[in-house]
Amino acid sequence: MISRHHLKCPGCEQVFVARLGVEPTRGTRFYLPCPLCRLPIHGSMSNQITIDAEMLSGQDAELDGVPVVTINPFVPSLYEADSFAPTGAFPTMTLVQILGDDTFLEFKSARDQALDDGRDLWPPVRMLFQYYLQGNAEMFTRTAKKLFELKQEPSTSHQRTSIAYQALAIATTRIMGSTGTRGRQAFSLFATKHTAAIDRTMEHLRVFRERGQTSADLERDLFTELDRFVQQHESWEMGLLGRFVDEEKKAAFEELVLFRDEFSTVSGLYQQGFELACKCLWLLVAAQNTVERGSPDDFGDVHPEITIVPVNKRPTTLKKFDGLSNAQKIAYVAQVPGWESFAVLLNNRRRNAIGHATAHHDLQTGRVVSDKDPAGMTYLEFLGETFGVFEALSTLAQALRTSRVAASPDFGLPE
Numbered sequence: 001m002i003s004r005h006h007l008k009c010p011g012c013e014q015v016f017v018a019r020l021g022v023e024p025t026r027g028t029r030f031y032l033p034c035p036l037c038r039l040p041i042h043g044s045m046s047n048q049i050t051i052d053a054e055m056l057s058g059q060d061a062e063l064d065g066v067p068v069v070t071i072n073p074f075v076p077s078l079y080e081a082d083s084f085a086p087t088g089a090f091p092t093m094t095l096v097q098i099l100g101d102d103t104f105l106e107f108k109s110a111r112d113q114a115l116d117d118g119r120d121l122w123p124p125v126r127m128l129f130q131y132y133l134q135g136n137a138e139m140f141t142r143t144a145k146k147l148f149e150l151k152q153e154p155s156t157s158h159q160r161t162s163i164a165y166q167a168l169a170i171a172t173t174r175i176m177g178s179t180g181t182r183g184r185q186a187f188s189l190f191a192t193k194h195t196a197a198i199d200r201t202m203e204h205l206r207v208f209r210e211r212g213q214t215s216a217d218l219e220r221d222l223f224t225e226l227d228r229f230v231q232q233h234e235s236w237e238m239g240l241l242g243r244f245v246d247e248e249k250k251a252a253f254e255e256l257v258l259f260r261d262e263f264s265t266v267s268g269l270y271q272q273g274f275e276l277a278c279k280c281l282w283l284l285v286a287a288q289n290t291v292e293r294g295s296p297d298d299f300g301d302v303h304p305e306i307t308i309v310p311v312n313k314r315p316t317t318l319k320k321f322d323g324l325s326n327a328q329k330i331a332y333v334a335q336v337p338g339w340e341s342f343a344v345l346l347n348n349r350r351r352n353a354i355g356h357a358t359a360h361h362d363l364q365t366g367r368v369v370s371d372k373d374p375a376g377m378t379y380l381e382f383l384g385e386t387f388g389v390f391e392a393l394s395t396l397a398q399a400l401r402t403s404r405v406a407a408s409p410d411f412g413l414p415e
Contacts, residue, residue, distance in 0.1 A: 003049070006056040012037035014066075015056065020049065021072030025234055026119075029261040030073035031363055040363040042261055045073075074238065076256035076380055098252045099244055107244040110177040114240065117174040118233040125171040126230075129223055132164035140164075158408035165401040168226070172394035175230065176387075180243025182341035183395030189338040190284055190399050197290035204290040205406060207297075207318070211282075212407025218279060219404060222397050225276050229269055229390050235262040236269065239387030241380065257366030258379045266386055271355050273389040277346055278326040280396035282318055283403060284333050284342075304331035326351070345388040345395075354382065 005018045014036045027046045034041060043051040070077050075094055096104045124147050131140040137160065141153050144163050154160045176183075197204040229236075238258060245253070286296035293300050297317040303309055308331045315321040321329065327348040334343035353359065353373035361379065362369050369376030377385075 005049075005051065007041070007051065008054040008056060009034040009037060009039060009041065010053050011039040016067040016069060018051075019068060019070045021070075021074055021077065022049070023074045025074075028073050028234060030071065030259050031261040032069060032071040032259060033079070033364060035067040035069050038364060071259045073259050076241075076253055076258045078256055079259075094256070095241075098249055103244055106179065107241065110179060110244075111237065111240055114175045114177055114237060115233070117171065118230050118237075121171050121174060122230045125167045126227055128167050129164050132160055133220055133223065156408070156410045158405050158410045161401065161405050161408060165398060165404075168223070169394070169398055171230075172226065172390075172397075175233065176391055176394065177240065177243075179240075181391060182345060183391045186339055186341050187395050187398050190287055191402075193287040193291050194399075194402055197287050197296075200290060201294055204286070204296055207286060208283075208403045209406040209411070211318075212403035212405075215400065215403055215407070218276075219400060222276055222280070222393065222400065225269075225273050226390075226393055226397065229273065229393070232265055232269060235260070236266050236383050236386040236390075238380065239383030239385070242384040242387075253378060253380055256380075258383070259366070260379060261361075261363075263361035263368065263379075263382075266383065267354055267359065270382075270386045270389055271351075273386075273393050274346060274351050274355075275326070277389060277392040277396055278329050280400055281329045281333050281342070282321055283396070283399040284336070284339060285321060285329075286318055288336050302335070304328070304335055342392065345392040347385060347388070350377070350385050353377075354385065 001022050003020050003022050005020060006015065007018055008015050011034060014034070016035050018032055020032075022045065025045060027044065029042070029044050031040050031042050032051075033039065041051060041053050043049065069079055071079070077094065095107065099107060124143065128140065128143045128147060131143055140160055144150055144154065144160075144167075147167060148163070150163075154163055173184075178184075194204075238260075242250070289298050289300075290296050292302070299315055299321075303314050309324070309328050313324065313328065315324060321332070324332075326346075330343055330346050330348055333339050353370055353376070354368065356370040356372045358372070359368065359370035361367075362376070366379055367376040368379060368382045
């Protein structure tokens, strides 16, 4: 819905009308530039709308001729629009015009489902995983029986690990939706390679077990970060939109702005999530090495371009792989057919721009810019990159499950 507010700019003290898009929200920070002096005016909404400007009472007729601006924190909108006619003036109409009727309905259904699952499905899954991390078998079993209606109680450590990660996969998959996802195919390929690697040599299982035993902190950090993402889901969920837009139609969003004021929150999620995802890439590389060359530590002579990984940096063991830069780790994974998607989900060039010390959200243009990347990207593109990091984290969490299961005290060391 659209609400109209008569505002007096706290800077130039001129009066204007703001047409503000409103949706149910647990807490959204937004902004609007004054149409006369361009001062960014901040606001927030949850149960009520708060704007850092004086709100005037009165009828529209009394304010005839004052500027009208359109601000929608939930859908990219056209700031200058003063009617329902142009693209960007009205949220539903904007998306229908750009996406088309059928795609719009698919997007709306996926978005509504994701928001519902973030609010309703995640809390019990979070509770279950927290009991798993605590090692509280009694409460874990009680919660799992409620959540999954289990016919048989998990009696072993590795069973509880599998159930905890299964619940995590169900929740994150439903929050991501299925349109435009890349992680499912990437994990399927990993699972195939991992199984083949175990069949080929017990050394592979030994490495996964030994590394799994030292991955408890990484497991906890990974879950904590996924939880942070879901807790702040409303701040980045509109990144989903880019997965429903054809390439030729993406230019339409260059003229529109998503008036969110949450860059510090989302960039923190993006950067921490990116770093954690890269710490998990060894799982994929290890499986590939074993399948191709018989050992998780054997990198052979298959390396990314010398401009990415110089000869003196090429790893000869997984431990040395751990010491590579994020860009180099991603390059090793992305060179494997079927895993190119990780270079998209974890775009290191974008990471350098977003993570640069000068990166900020320019509230005049609605773009994320930095000294390193003055042209920057739209805020909607930034949210798309954040969505990709969430998908990468979710996918790699399931890969980490294989190592944590192997590390279970239920199993002895393979001979």
